[in-house]
Amino acid sequence: MAVSSPPVPRHKSKINWTPYLFLVGPLALYLVWIIAPMLYTFYLSLTDWDGISPEAKYIGLKNFSSLFGSFGKRVPSAFEYSLLNNIKWLLTFITVPVGIGLGLAMILNQDVKGDRYFKLGIFLPQVLSLPVIALLWSYGVYNPEAGVINSFLIRIGVSDPPAWLADKQLVIWAIIGAAAWRQIGYIMILYVAGLKNVDPTLLDASKVDGANGWQRFRHVVFPLLAPVTTIVIVISIIDSLRSFDMVWVMTKGGPANASNVLAVLMYIQSFNNYRMGLGAATAVVLFLISLVFIVAYLSRVMKDELEY
Amino acid sequence: MTTNTQSLSTPVAKSMKKSSLFNKIFLYTFLVVFTLSYMTPFFSAILTSVRTQDDISLNGFFSIPREIVWGNYPEAWSRGGVSKYMINSFIITIPALIGTIFLSSLSAYALARFKFPGNKLLYFMYVAGTMLPFQILLLPVFLLTNKLGLYNTYWGVILIHTAFQLGFCTFVLRNFMRTVPGEIMEAARIDGASEWGIYWKIMMPLTVPAIAAVSTLEFTWIFNDYLWAIILVQNDDLKPVTAGLSTLQGQFVTNWPLIVAGALIATVPTLIVFFALQRYFIGGLTLGSGK
Numbered sequence: 001m002a003v004s005s006p007p008v009p010r011h012k013s014k015i016n017w018t019p020y021l022f023l024v025g026p027l028a029l030y031l032v033w034i035i036a037p038m039l040y041t042f043y044l045s046l047t048d049w050d051g052i053s054p055e056a057k058y059i060g061l062k063n064f065s066s067l068f069g070s071f072g073k074r075v076p077s078a079f080e081y082s083l084l085n086n087i088k089w090l091l092t093f094i095t096v097p098v099g100i101g102l103g104l105a106m107i108l109n110q111d112v113k114g115d116r117y118f119k120l121g122i123f124l125p126q127v128l129s130l131p132v133i134a135l136l137w138s139y140g141v142y143n144p145e146a147g148v149i150n151s152f153l154i155r156i157g158v159s160d161p162p163a164w165l166a167d168k169q170l171v172i173w174a175i176i177g178a179a180a181w182r183q184i185g186y187i188m189i190l191y192v193a194g195l196k197n198v199d200p201t202l203l204d205a206s207k208v209d210g211a212n213g214w215q216r217f218r219h220v221v222f223p224l225l226a227p228v229t230t231i232v233i234v235i236s237i238i239d240s241l242r243s244f245d246m247v248w249v250m251t252k253g254g255p256a257n258a259s260n261v262l263a264v265l266m267y268i269q270s271f272n273n274y275r276m277g278l279g280a281a282t283a284v285v286l287f288l289i290s291l292v293f294i295v296a297y298l299s300r301v302m303k304d305e306l307e308y
Numbered sequence: 309m310t311t312n313t314q315s316l317s318t319p320v321a322k323s324m325k326k327s328s329l330f331n332k333i334f335l336y337t338f339l340v341v342f343t344l345s346y347m348t349p350f351f352s353a354i355l356t357s358v359r360t361q362d363d364i365s366l367n368g369f370f371s372i373p374r375e376i377v378w379g380n381y382p383e384a385w386s387r388g389g390v391s392k393y394m395i396n397s398f399i400i401t402i403p404a405l406i407g408t409i410f411l412s413s414l415s416a417y418a419l420a421r422f423k424f425p426g427n428k429l430l431y432f433m434y435v436a437g438t439m440l441p442f443q444i445l446l447l448p449v450f451l452l453t454n455k456l457g458l459y460n461t462y463w464g465v466i467l468i469h470t471a472f473q474l475g476f477c478t479f480v481l482r483n484f485m486r487t488v489p490g491e492i493m494e495a496a497r498i499d500g501a502s503e504w505g506i507y508w509k510i511m512m513p514l515t516v517p518a519i520a521a522v523s524t525l526e527f528t529w530i531f532n533d534y535l536w537a538i539i540l541v542q543n544d545d546l547k548p549v550t551a552g553l554s555t556l557q558g559q560f561v562t563n564w565p566l567i568v569a570g571a572l573i574a575t576v577p578t579l580i581v582f583f584a585l586q587r588y589f590i591g592g593l594t595l596g597s598g599k
Contacts, residue, residue, distance in 0.1 A: 249534075
């Protein structure tokens with residue numbers, strides 16, 4: 001339409017350029033460093049680029065078929081391990097820290113004197129960086145000779161305690177455990193904030209109606225916390241898909257891929273094996289999984305926006 | 309925070325007034341035991357850091373330390389290079405923090421106060437951007453810093469942090485700015501203030517509480533970054549402390565107490581910021597988790 005309309009000056013309201021002037025700086029930076037790189041990763045995922053040669057050959061979806069084609073072998077592929085570990089991480093994150101965080105928030109929301117100190121102690125790990133947490137747990141907790149757990153097990157007479165981070169079965173759970181430890185305080189704080197918005201008269205009313213503690217939680221408090229729960233679940237999912245630091249510092253994905261996750265695999269493919277195309281494809285898979293939850297969350301934000 | 313919790317819990321607590329002393333004792337015992345055991349990794353790290361390698365590897369954690377040695381801290385600080393890494397962390401974090409807060413306040417102002425086509429779209433783009441997995445940006449950002457000659461400099465890391473954090477900061481600041489009554493700005497406009505003047509002299513001062521909250525959070529997030537640091541910086545002299553700890557780990561493979569001491573030193577800045585600005589930190593988290 002713009003093309004066909006004659007170049008006659010029209011009495012349309014003038015465009016207000018002010019917002020665009022405010023936007024131009026941040027938006028330019030965002031386009032160059034976030035949006036364009038994202039699109040470029042999609043392109044790279046369709047090539048066989050090795051990171052060194054000047055040319056990247058277009059190979060279609062070959063990278064993806066080699067990732068997914070590796071499924072179901074007798075010895076699981078690195079990709080299969082990584083995907084499964086991400087799923088384990090995700091399922092643990094949306095249940096265990098969420099349950100414990102909510103429980104703690106409920107307990108501390110009662111008339112507890114000194115509740116701040118308990119909250120502080122439990123929230124503290126959230127302030128530390130992931131590499132630091134990884135080191136504290138590797139050396140202080142999981143160290144096979146000197147860590148808290150094995151020192152204790154040896155003291156009580158266990159002769160052959162597990163070598164946590166070197167044990168193929170246990171390693172991923174050990175890392176998820178340390179990550180969950182950091183997560184609980186965050187979830188607790190979000191629920192504490194959410195509980196502040198729960199109208200106490202509703203609780204009193206249900207109390208008068210003869211509801212017991214569990215029923216009050218189940219039928220009054222928990223439904224009222226639904227918006228917080230949505231956020232908490234989204235944050236937990238996104239965090240679990242992003243997980244890189246803990247694994248990289250604690251095990252680099254080993255032993256033999258047993259603790260690999262997609263983010264680490266992508267790094268290894270790209271920077272250790274010089275298969276940037278394949279690395280990009282792994283990143284795209286990770287992105288597409290995240291996208292499901294990003295879209296779910298956005299649609300919620302959008303609903304809020306339209307209510308304005 | 310505490311006062312609000314009280315005003316909510318008091319009526320509930322009153323209705324349960326007859327809950328016995330036994331319950332109370334049980335509750336406190338549980339909380340004290342839980343919180344203390346929750347902090348075990350801290351305590352164990354502190355105890356490990358003041359022992360010698362021989363002592364701890366021979367006798368295990370649950371043994372009386374032969375001697376308490378403080379030397380691991382100065383050793384990690386000077387010979388282990390933690391002092392240098394720590395300075396690098398600040399050199400990266402502070403400009404990135406200032407840049408992202410300033411730029412996001414501009415876009416937040418535009419999105420909060422003006423109606424224009426694409427407003428909502430840009431807002432959703434920023435919100436979605438906060439949740440991206442970094443891996444989808446990793447290779448191109450690595451290539452871009454190489455092309456621009458920013459690989460192995462502070463600037464590559466500073467720029468990617470500034471850009472990536474725009475999403476979250478714009479999201480929080482925009483929502484906060486929307487709560488500022490429009491009449492204040494209308495009055496200024498009638499008085500002949502320029503758009504820039506309104507943004508800088510009226511909106512920004514009113515947004516200070518939100519800026520304080522976001523800055524506290526962002527300081528911690530940028531300071532704690534590890535991934536971008538290892539991707540974009542290879543020169544050991546430029547590494548921030550998160551990445552430097554890996555070097556330390558490689559350098560002192562057989563001295564766990566020293567590595568742990570280094571890790572503990574690395575926690576100090578974020579702990580100070582957290583304790584000093586707790587209220588803002590928690591406020592930022594709840595603001596950021598969406599209304």
